[in-house]
Amino acid sequence: xxxxxxxxxxxxxxxxxxxxxxxxxxxxxxxxxxxxxxxxxxxxxxxxxxxxxxxxxxxxxxxxxxxxxxxxxxxxxxxxxxxxxxxxxxxxxxxxxxxxxxxxxxxxxxxxxxxxxxxxxxxxxxxxxxxxxxxxxxxxxxxxxxxxxxxxxxxxxxxxxxxxxxxxxxxxxxxxxxxxxxxxxxxxxxxxxxxxxxxxxxxxxxxxxxxxxxxxxxxxxxxxxxxxxxxxxxxxxxxxxxxxxxxxxxxxxxxxxxxxxxxxxxxxxxxxxxxxxxxxxxxxxxxxxxxxxxxxxxxxxxxxxxxxxxxxxxxxxxxxxxxxxxxxxxx
Amino acid sequence: xxxxxxxxxxxxxxxxxxxxxxxxxxxxxxxxxxxxxxxxxxxxxxxxxxxxxxxxxxxxxxxxxxxxxxxxxxxxxxxxxxxxxxxxxxxxxxxxxxxxxxxxxxxxxxxxxxxxxxxxxxxxxxxxxxxxxxxxxxxxxxxxxxxxxxxxxxxxxxxxxxxxxxxxxxxxxxxxxxxxxxxxxxxxxxxxxxxxxxxxxxxxxxxxxxxxxxxxxxxxxxxxxxxxxxxxxxxxxxxxxxxxxxxxxxxxxxxxxxxxxxxxxxxxxxxxxxxxxxxxxxxxxxxxxxxxxxxxxxxxxxxxxxxxxxxxxxxxxxxxxxxxxxxxxxxxxxxxxxxxxxxxxxxxxxxxxxxxxxxxxxxxxxxxxxxxxxxxxxxxx
Numbered sequence: 001x002x003x004x005x006x007x008x009x010x011x012x013x014x015x016x017x018x019x020x021x022x023x024x025x026x027x028x029x030x031x032x033x034x035x036x037x038x039x040x041x042x043x044x045x046x047x048x049x050x051x052x053x054x055x056x057x058x059x060x061x062x063x064x065x066x067x068x069x070x071x072x073x074x075x076x077x078x079x080x081x082x083x084x085x086x087x088x089x090x091x092x093x094x095x096x097x098x099x100x101x102x103x104x105x106x107x108x109x110x111x112x113x114x115x116x117x118x119x120x121x122x123x124x125x126x127x128x129x130x131x132x133x134x135x136x137x138x139x140x141x142x143x144x145x146x147x148x149x150x151x152x153x154x155x156x157x158x159x160x161x162x163x164x165x166x167x168x169x170x171x172x173x174x175x176x177x178x179x180x181x182x183x184x185x186x187x188x189x190x191x192x193x194x195x196x197x198x199x200x201x202x203x204x205x206x207x208x209x210x211x212x213x214x215x216x217x218x219x220x221x222x223x224x225x226x227x228x229x230x231x232x233x234x235x236x237x238x239x240x241x242x243x244x245x246x247x248x249x250x251x252x253x254x255x256x257x258x259x260x261x262x263x264x265x266x267x268x269x270x271x272x273x274x275x276x277x278x279x280x281x282x283x284x285x286x287x288x289x290x291x292x293x294x295x296x297x298x299x300x301x302x303x304x305x306x307x308x309x310x311x312x313x314x315x316x317x318x319x320x321x322x323x324x325x326x327x328x329x330x331x
Numbered sequence: 332x333x334x335x336x337x338x339x340x341x342x343x344x345x346x347x348x349x350x351x352x353x354x355x356x357x358x359x360x361x362x363x364x365x366x367x368x369x370x371x372x373x374x375x376x377x378x379x380x381x382x383x384x385x386x387x388x389x390x391x392x393x394x395x396x397x398x399x400x401x402x403x404x405x406x407x408x409x410x411x412x413x414x415x416x417x418x419x420x421x422x423x424x425x426x427x428x429x430x431x432x433x434x435x436x437x438x439x440x441x442x443x444x445x446x447x448x449x450x451x452x453x454x455x456x457x458x459x460x461x462x463x464x465x466x467x468x469x470x471x472x473x474x475x476x477x478x479x480x481x482x483x484x485x486x487x488x489x490x491x492x493x494x495x496x497x498x499x500x501x502x503x504x505x506x507x508x509x510x511x512x513x514x515x516x517x518x519x520x521x522x523x524x525x526x527x528x529x530x531x532x533x534x535x536x537x538x539x540x541x542x543x544x545x546x547x548x549x550x551x552x553x554x555x556x557x558x559x560x561x562x563x564x565x566x567x568x569x570x571x572x573x574x575x576x577x578x579x580x581x582x583x584x585x586x587x588x589x590x591x592x593x594x595x596x597x598x599x600x601x602x603x604x605x606x607x608x609x610x611x612x613x614x615x616x617x618x619x620x621x622x623x624x625x626x627x628x629x630x631x632x633x634x635x636x637x638x639x640x641x642x643x644x645x646x647x648x649x650x651x652x653x654x655x656x657x658x659x660x661x662x663x664x665x666x667x668x669x670x671x672x673x674x675x676x677x678x679x680x681x682x683x684x685x686x687x688x689x690x691x692x693x694x695x696x697x698x699x700x701x702x703x704x705x706x707x708x709x710x711x712x
Binding site for chain 1: 332334389434437438439482483484485487490491494495498499501514518519520521523527528530531532533534535536537538539540541542544550552554555556558
């Protein structure tokens with residue numbers, strides 16, 4: 001079903017994190033952009049769709065006003081496509097940084113915890129979980145369980161923090177959104193569904209976890225897909241929060257999920273070396289999932305996976321300690 | 332990352348070091364009494380109460396350079412001496428072994444079980460030494476106290492922090508290559524099959540539910556590998572079954588059997604891959620963390636600067652000639668221009684508390700006879 005293509009080579013290896021691959025498809029420019037975190041650096045590759053031109057560059061995470069000398073480790077890097085602009089967001093141990101989509105200029109930074117404090121507990125608050133919602137909101141989760149909501153203007157650097165959503169009592173793992181709904185997950189596997197109306201957020205449903213982190217989560221139409229540290233994938237109805245499906249999907253941590261927006265094909269990547277391909281269906285009453293296919297990237301603990309095509313015709317994946325961006329194309 | 336990682340890194344690397352030194356001491360036919368003394372001195376220094384308590388404080392991991400310095404010092408905390416190439420070899424073996432264990436563990440919580448496996452072996456090494464045993468028991472308690480009730484999420488963060496430390500290290504280790512757990516490119520073999528982690532289920536089933544919560548359909552798929560249900564949850568008690576064999580002494584033929592015929596610490600064929608230009612990710616070693624420096628100073632004071640009268644020279648290679656060739660051939664790691672060397676100064680001590688601690692210690696001098704000088708180092712193998 002898929003055949004393996006020649007990989008692109010990153011300047012440095014992928015770090016062991018969840019959701020460690022972000023892709024920005026700029027089809028009108030004929031360019032695909034890939035971002036992979038390596039310790040305190042994000043490696044970005046921009047490749048033309050015919051593969052002829054490949055550019056690499058990187059963004060180094062520097063703490064703008066550090067009193068501490070240790071290097072901030074990047075936890076997550078992701079392109080967020082808002083209606084008016086695309087922003088590149090980076091979260092680290094120390095804070096949150098936002099850049100123009102090509103990474104050229106920083107437009108905002110926000111410290112989490114007190115960077116000037118020498119008390120470890122004060123500056124142990126990393127950011128994790130990034131999603132855009134509505135016209136101009138970017139939401140980012142934290143180790144303390146809050147979700148910071150930022151208001152991003154259509155142009156320029158006047159980003160402001162609107163509020164902090166409280167609901168989780170454990171470190172946030174991931175955030176996702178679809179339409180005016182947002183979903184958040186934490187290290188105990190708890191999931192909260194939020195609804196945005198106008199400019200205010202409201203919790204609509206809360207799903208209890210069972211102790212395994214929900215390391216990756218996404219939304220597609222009325223379906224919530226959640227990947228867990230015990231290798232399971234679960235589907236929930238976004239309307240009711242009810243459990244629709246439980247898949248014993250992988251033999252290790254599920255580190256990343258992605259969905260093809262046009263047809264609901266789903267990818268899951270795991271530290272068990274497998275990318276599995278599934279088919280989501282909205283179903284009559286409840287969402288459904290079917291197994292389609294799998295690819296094994298030998299000897300790699302996979303940490304990121306993304307479709308490159310809205311109908312799932314191609315995808316790529318990253319693995320810890322590997323400089324390869326592995327590509328698979330439908331045959 | 333996780334600020335609780337340092338003691339785990341230190342104890343596991345230290346444990347591997349003890350395994351390797353034990354094997355080499357026996358391979359070089361060092362008399363039992365001397366071997367025991369070497370290991371006891373090192374273990375006793377490693378587990379010094381005040382040093383351990385410093386280590387267990389929340390802090391970022393030491394830089395790679397600082398970590399290497401710690402073990403350089405520790406390896407010389409006894410009458411044993413190692414030449415530079417042997418020390419390099421020792422450190423490479425230690426780090427790749429622990430990297431292997433962290434990479435292969437079934438779930439992040441296993442890291443504490445791996446640590447306890449190392450602790451169990453260390454405790455067995457110090458049977459009959461009540462003072463050192465007391466130190467070791469104290470560390471058991473510190474471990475269980477600090478890590479006993481951490482969540483899966485916190486352990487995953489610890490695992491990610493450790494993997495971050497070991498990232499891009501691909502030194503080939505002969506014992507791993509021989510056992511086919513490492514490829515010739517230095518990457519570990521990750522088996523697709525075997526027991527799944529405790530708390531997980533064998534992959535391959537899909538269950539669908541209706542709106543009332545009833546299961547309405549089950550389907551299955553072939554997960555590629557041959558997976559089995561999980562084994563039990565390992566014990567976190569001071570004495571208990573850890574279930575996993577990761578962290579036990581791989582230099583023994585049969586795990587759990589002490590003093591049986593041991594497997595050679597193969598030293599030929601391992602290549603040190605030097606770093607070329609310093610990469611941006613090495614910035615972390617650029618400025619020594621003051622907390623790390625203070626702890627290193629403490630460690631040096633614990634070890635003391637007294638030159639022992641007699642020494643055992645340990646060789647991690649098969650022959651002296653091989654060791655010498657290695658010292659010539661080994662490409663020394665490039666000193667990063669922007670990195671400041673962590674200077675361990677035994678004389679100046681700005682920290683009164685540390686001086687007080689150091690003053691409390693007494694380091695026994697060695698009363699060995701002359702015949703112990705420069706033992707025959709040719710490997711009998």
